Amino acid sequence: xxxxxSSSEARAARRRRVQQRQTxxxxxxxxxxxxxALVAGAMWTGLLPSPLAREFSSAxxxxxxxxxxxxxxxxxxxPLSSITANVYNGTDRPGLAGETSDALSVAGVLxxxxxxxxxxxxxxxxxxxxxxxxxxxxxxxxxxxxxAVVALESSREDKSVDVVLGAEYDGMLSEDxxxxxxxxxxxxxxxxxxxxxTPSPEASPEASPETSPEG
Numbered sequence: 001x002x003x004x005x006s007s008s009e010a011r012a013a014r015r016r017r018v019q020q021r022q023t024x025x026x027x028x029x030x031x032x033x034x035x036x037a038l039v040a041g042a043m044w045t046g047l048l049p050s051p052l053a054r055e056f057s058s059a060x061x062x063x064x065x066x067x068x069x070x071x072x073x074x075x076x077x078x079p080l081s082s083i084t085a086n087v088y089n090g091t092d093r094p095g096l097a098g099e100t101s102d103a104l105s106v107a108g109v110l111x112x113x114x115x116x117x118x119x120x121x122x123x124x125x126x127x128x129x130x131x132x133x134x135x136x137x138x139x140x141x142x143x144x145x146x147x148a149v150v151a152l153e154s155s156r157e158d159k160s161v162d163v164v165l166g167a168e169y170d171g172m173l174s175e176d177x178x179x180x181x182x183x184x185x186x187x188x189x190x191x192x193x194x195x196x197x198t199p200s201p202e203a204s205p206e207a208s209p210e211t212s213p214e215g
Contacts, residue, residue, distance in 0.1 A: 066127075069135045069152040070193040076184055077140040081108035084160040085141060088115055090122030091167050100165060100172065107144065107178050112160060122166035124149060129164060131156025132196050139187045145172050150189075152196060 085104060089097035101114045126145040130138030131153050138161045142148035147168070173181075 067152040068190050068193045069196045071187050071189045075136050075187045083137045084110045085163050086113040087163045088117040090117035090164050122164050124166040125168040127164040129153050129162035132198050134159040134161050
């Protein structure tokens with residue numbers, strides 16, 4: 001009769017040791033989870049700095065300073081229907097370039113490409129990028145966008161322009177406001193603009209009727 005009793009006592013002792021180990025393990029895990037939760041809460045509320053926190057940085061469209069081109073003397077706006085534009089989204093707002101290109105198309109602008117800005121994020125409102133042949137088109141289209149900046153891309157050889165929408169973009173003029181723009185109002189470049197050497201018509205591919213988009 002003593003063997004079964006000893007066996008039962010041994011099993012009971014093993015159960016107690018297992019239960020004690022489980023209690024220690026689970027208690028340790030709960031303690032660790034509580035500490036992690038407290039630290040995370042302190043980081044969330046700003047009481048402790050997060051090792052992963054860093055300031056958000058918006059990449060500019062180019063590392064070089066923006067060149068603001070000068071306009072020809074007494075330049076007036078071009079009809080929007082004569083302007084070809086690429087529309088780029090320089091933000092993390094999905095669909096922004098598509099919505100804007102639709103509105104520009106309704107206003108008469110010929111849309112060539114709609115995509116994300118390949119140079120990353122743009123921190124401004126709207127940047128209109130134009131080559132030497134597209135300066136007047138750039139300033140004409142800039143009237144549609146409040147706070148737009150016209151930038152020169154000297155290597156561009158055609159008259160098309162890029163519309164880059166940035167983090168501060170807050171919409172373009174409405175259809176009625178665009179229709180009420182004065183077509184004879186003189187275009188104005190900023191005082192710090194730089195003169196632009198315009199290629200001769202013979203050097204421009206668009207000067208030839210065979211290469212014209214109108215065909």
